[in-house]
Amino acid sequence: MARRTAIMKMATKNETQKFAGKDSVDFYKLIFDAMLDGLAYCQMIFDEQSHPVDWIYLRVNKNFEKLTGLKNAERKKVTELIPGIKTSNPELFEIYGRVSLGGKQERFETYVAPLARWCLVSVFRPQKGFFVAIFQDVTNEKQKDKDLNDAKAAAANVLEDLQVEKDALALINARDEAILANIGDGLVIADLNRRVMFLNVSGERMLGWKAREVLGRDWFDVVALKDNHGQKIPLDESLIQRVLTTTTTTTTTTTTTTDNYFYTKKDGSAFPVSITASKISIKGELIGVIAVFRDISKEKEVEKLRMDFLSLASHQLRTPLSGTKWLIETMQRGVLGETTKKQKEYLDQIYQINERMIKLVFDMLNVLRFESGEALVKKETISIQSLYKEVSLMTASAAKNRGVELHNVLENHTVVVVETDVVMLRSILETFISNAINYSERGQEVFLDAKEEPAAAVFFVHDSGIGIPKEEQGRIFEKFYRSSNAKAFKPDGTGLGLYTVSLLAQKIGAKIWFESEINKGTTFYLQVPKKVEIINNSINPKISV
Known part of the structure; x- marks a missing residue:
């Protein structure tokens, strides 16, 4: 209690006055709203x-x-x-x-x-x-430890912000300070000039600083925020400064993101950190900012183990699958002797199963490349009309085999040009069209078109197929996820197509969204800037439905 009281007295006189009386209750409510x-x-x-x-x-x-x-x-x-x-x-x-x-x-x-x-x-x-x-x-942490032991898989922790009971002002202050000292994540409070007003025990432990050493100092000078290349983040781009100059809560990296922010300790070492920063306002008046931060080193280690495991497994699977394909094709050509009609049927079935396995491994390797940042964006200028020919070549036969009528009207857009990675753009459109074809009934139609906006081109693919259940739409871009009706309609599938699309879209600076109604169809949209600001590093997709 004595140490906490001393900390608050070291804040500036004006700031202390703002937290006096009933406002102190409001102040601590705001702090508990940011607790994890x-x-x-x-x-x-x-x-x-x-x-x-x-x-x-x-x-x-x-x-x-x-x-x-x-x-x-x-x-x-x-x-x-x-x-x-x-x-x-x-x-x-x-x-x-x-x-x-x-x-x-x-x-x-x-x-x-x-x-x-x-x-x-x-x-x-x-x-x-x-x-x-x-x-x-800590349910996710328990599951993460189990996944690491069983399959080297990681799970992220989920922590929620809560609020405390208050029955008297004196008791509230004492109890609230004890609560702040006991939370597991680091917590710092700074005024409008980023001067540190409070640093909890967990923050001291993570950073190597004592609260008394940093009180009144500029947080940006005390703890350097760096990117994954070791470069210091400019002041205007730092989390606390962005919160003070914007109107929203700002959250940094998640456990699936490799492009992390790092906090620098007192001894000069650094650790990957997840940060949530929020404004502190009392009666509508902005008085400072609160930041809650967490060391995610363990999550990053688990994620690296998972990525290494998937990469090794995918590469080791690709070689025998290619050999199996060659052997099957050799038998189908009759090189080893004539085969009966029944044998041919079995060989065809084995060939199709092997092809699905090859596609799964190929998709997994692609995901690994995109997530790790190995796949670089190459900017090219392309017209929508020329894109029509390339997409038609890749999708027309699939539509014909499924008995689906494909209407590709991109050729009508003769003057619309975008600067982007053509291969990635084409891959996104082909995935949208392939899904539209695969999840439509024979005789239904699929439409591919585009419209021009002042700074972008918007492509859309519409079908009248099975649609996506409303309660599952929020998960449709997750890795390996397939909706329940999609699995029933077409059992074979990897669940990687739309996840890969989300990675590619972020790579080329595009936005994707969709509208869908069960049994009435789905429309996927892709907004591509005419001038692309490319992202050649590791990425973490955030898709809005």
């Missing part, structure tokens, strides 16, 4: 023998429902909200009761079966008979 841990303030209930039998949620922070799935939890007993909790997790009653009476802080992991979640919990006592539980959903 869950929080609940509870009263313990004991029986006549002083055995803990229940607890009441007095206050929870605003994202409590997101993390636990419990709605309207305040003023309710846990046994009402989670029937069966006493049977599934008797240790919670024992630990919470012990802490609320004895006052000794405890930290533990537990699996809450009714919620199907693993939680990492820190619990302490603000006053006798009461406790504050700070918890993280």
Whole structure:
């Protein structure tokens, strides 16, 4: 408490005045909104023998429902909200009761079966008979460790921001400061001039700085933010400065992105970091910024292991599959002797299965190239009319074989020209058209057209096929994901086509989106700038539906 009070006194006089009185409550609410841990303030209930039998949620922070799935939890007993909790997790009653009476802080992991979640919990006592539980959903971390042991696969952690109960101003300040000290992620608060006002214990541990050493100093000077090439990010592009000059919350790299930001420690070493930064406003007046940051070194190591494993597996599969294809073709040509009609049928089936495997390996290798940044963009100028001929050559026969009528009217756009990577652009359009053909019934039509905008050309591919279920549309660009009706309509498929399209679109600076209705068809759109700002590094697609 003494150390936290000293920290706040070292802030500037004007800033301190803003946080006085009722505004202090609002200030801490904003801080808890940015927390990446869950929080609940509870009263313990004991029986006549002083055995803990229940607890009441007095206050929870605003994202409590997101993390636990419990709605309207305040003023309710846990046994009402989670029937069966006493049977599934008797240790919670024992630990919470012990802490609320004895006052000794405890930290533990537990699996809450009714919620199907693993939680990492820190619990302490603000006053006798009461406790504050700070918890993280570590289900993904548990799954990630299992995936690493079983298949070298990674999973990202999901942490939610929550809010704390407040019953009196003095108690609120003391308890809130204790909460900030106990959250697992680093947290820094800076004023409008980026001067550090607060740095929590986790931030001290990650960066090697003590809070007293950085208070009042410019955060940009204390902790250098660098890119993956070791170059310092300019001030105007730094997260805190961008938040102070824009109106949105800014979040940096995710665990699937290799083009990370790095924070520099006091000793000069650096670590990959995920950062979320938000404005702090009281009664509409901007007073500063809060940034929550997390070391993602472990996630990056797991992701590298996964990529190395997929790359090795794909390359090792390609050689025997090519050999198998050669042997099958040799037998089909009769080089090893005449084959019967039945044998030919079996050979054809084996050949088709082998071709699907070859395509899967090819798609996987392409994804690896695009994700790692090995595939470079080559800018060329091309007219939409010339693109018509190339796309028609690749898709006309597929449409004919499926009995689908393809209407390609790109040839009508004689003067529209774009500067982009032609191979990547053509690959995106071919994927859209191939999907439209494959998921349409015989006799249906597929349309490919484009329209010109002042600074871009917008291509669209429309079909009247099976469509995409509304509840699955948000996942359609995920790696290996296929909608339920697509798997039923066409069982063989890799689920990599649209994911690869999203990578290619980001590479050439294009935007993709779609509209779809089940059993009525889908329209995919591709907006390509006439002048492309290429991205020749590793990428992480973010697609809006």
